[in-house]
Amino acid sequence: MRKLTWCFLWLFWQFLPIVATAEPSQKFVVVVEDSDNYPFEYRENGRWTGYHIDIITSITKKLGWQVEWLAIPWPRAKSALEKREADAISYFITTPGKEEKDLVLLEDNILHHPVGVFFIQAKRKKELRYTGGGLEPLAKFTIGIIQGDVTDDFMTRYYPHQKVDKTAKNYEQLFKMLSENRFDLGLAHVYALRSISRTHPELSKQLTMIKTPFASSNAYIAFAKTTKGRENAQKFAKVFEAFKKTSSYFEITKKYGLESFSITKP
Structure with a gap:
């Protein structure tokens, strides 16, 4: 028994430096x-x-x-x-x-x-005929974007003359404002409405996505x-x-x- 004890102590002291010096x-x-x-x-x-x-x-x-x-x-x-x-x-x-x-x-x-797409009220979908490319077909529409978001920078850089609304500070505000007719279209990533609908299911019934991609990043x-x-x-x-x-x-x-x-x- 004493021999086993000494063997255990010897092994303990042999491996102690490894344990002590192991980096967290x-x-x-x-x-x-x-x-x-x-x-x-x-x-x-x-x-x-x-x-x-x-x-x-x-x-x-x-x-x-x-x-x-x-x-x-x-x-x-x-x-x-x-x-x-x-x-x-x-x-x-x-x-x-x-x-x-x-x-x-x-x-x-x-x-x-990420792929950016437009969202519109479901009842107004027939008003929009967008097939991609530039924003010339959307000149009469006001587009809602999130203040400080990449979409804000993108629109400022490439489409400075497009009518935009930068009031929204997050996707929840963006889609609520779109449902209230504060602007005509909302620009967001393809999964944005799906995300917000988890807590606001009513928005997925009021709004719809235009599947034609607008931009990617x-x-x-x-x-x-x-x-x-x-x-x-x-x-x-x-x-x-x-x-x-x-x-x-x-x-x-x-x-x-x-x-x-x-x-x-x-």
Whole structure:
């Protein structure tokens, strides 16, 4: 018995340095908008879930990072990185052709390709004959957009003469105002009404989507343009690129019914 005890103590002291010097997991704080962006980022039973959440969780787990979610209003997202309150921003959509000087945006860190479409009151759908291209056919319509959103920047940059209403501050306000005839059309991503209808089912009955795409862009996980931010962006991109070729990636896209949003094909 004494011999077994000494053997146990010897093994304990041999492995103690390994346990004592093991590096703790790196904390990795990701900004998400404090809103319901179903099916990409939303709360369920008090916990964050969704297409982006599952992907980021999978990648950070492989990197040995302990991910935490910082839910804040969208206008504060960049400042959270500047103040070093967070390491990255999820669901960062860029306007085509616009350079983000303070962020690292890598092609391999694109989470999905958002598609912008128009929404209109169901009873007014016959008034609109839009087949894509420019906005010349919509010159007489006032388009509602979210103030400070990528659609705001896009319209200002490429269609400065189009009549727009920038009163709405989120999708809930945008669709409620559209249902109240505050403007003729609402511009949002293709899943926006589906997201809001989870809490406001009446809006899905009053409004309808014009399926012809108007514009598309890229949704990134964006990193701060610092030495550490660049390193983390490269590490994330390397693992993400390999992850896109696995069955786990496609299981996530199928889980949320987003096969068409996958960056690669199985």
